[in-house]
Amino acid sequence: MLFKPREKKEFIYQKNRLIQKSSEGMISFRRFLFAPNLLTFVISVVVGNAFGSTVKExxxxxxxxxxxxxxxxxxxxxxxxxxxxxxxxxxxxxxxLTLLAIALAVFYFIQFINNWLIGSEEEKWGYDEPHQDSLNEQALIKKNNALMKENIALQKEIIQLLKDSSKEGNQK
Incomplete structure (x- = not known):
């Protein structure tokens, strides 16, 4: 016998492993294909070529x-x-008009990619992680400033209470 018979568990394990590797490969390929840098380059080439033609005309x-x-x-x-x-x-x-049509087609194609083919917000084309980090930091700074104002108000209240209590102590 050339092939040794495989048990059902081993066959299922091999099948699941193959599916997992295929899925990982497809996810990697999708991330490559829809990478922001690659899409930016392609859009720049396509729209830039049409713009160059328009300027020439x-x-x-x-x-x-x-x-x-x-x-x-x-x-x-x-x-x-x-x-x-x-x-x-x-x-x-x-x-x-060709330039306008290309720009519209690219815009709606990117919308299609972002809304239908890409799942997470971070993978979407146009997602700017440093910008999002800056927005998160700004929100934290606003929250910190509000807490500092509240702290200052409480400190002023404590100082006022201490002044009032010292006045009462001096009067007695």
């Missing part, structure tokens, strides 16, 4: 506009013609 539009004005002012017998400017303007508007 804007420059082209401006160049065509100034070229048409230049030809009209300097050239003899050249009527003012903005035909190439209209084409460039059309390309610029297309690029700007």
């Amino acid at each position: 804007l420059v082209t539009t401006l160049f065509h506009f100034f070229y048409a004005i230049w030809r009209w002012l300097v050239g003899k017998g050249h009527p003012v013609s903005f035909d190439s400017t209209w084409d460039a303007l059309s390309n610029f508007l297309t690029s700007a």
Whole structure:
């Protein structure tokens, strides 16, 4: 016999171990895939590329506009013609709308990831642990300040009571 028969307990143990390792691997992969730094990089590349294209089209539009004005002012017998400017303007508007569409798609994709695929608040994209720590520290400082004010008020009350009792002692 090539394979030794396995007992049911060992088989169940191996199955559970395989499921656990697979789950750990998927959790690690999900954390990698939705890591804030990775998402920030991807968003920067995608939106930055669209923004660069929009700026390029804007420059082209401006160049065509100034070229048409230049030809009209300097050239003899050249009527003012903005035909190439209209084409460039059309390309610029297309690029700007593409940038807007990409930004909206990225925004709603991140919302989908945060609301449906990521469970804990700390794993959500955009979660800023140092910022949250600062907010927690500010709340503690406010609480501490309130306690200090209460302490000062109590100390003033004690001092007043001591003054009043010393006045009564002097009068007797």
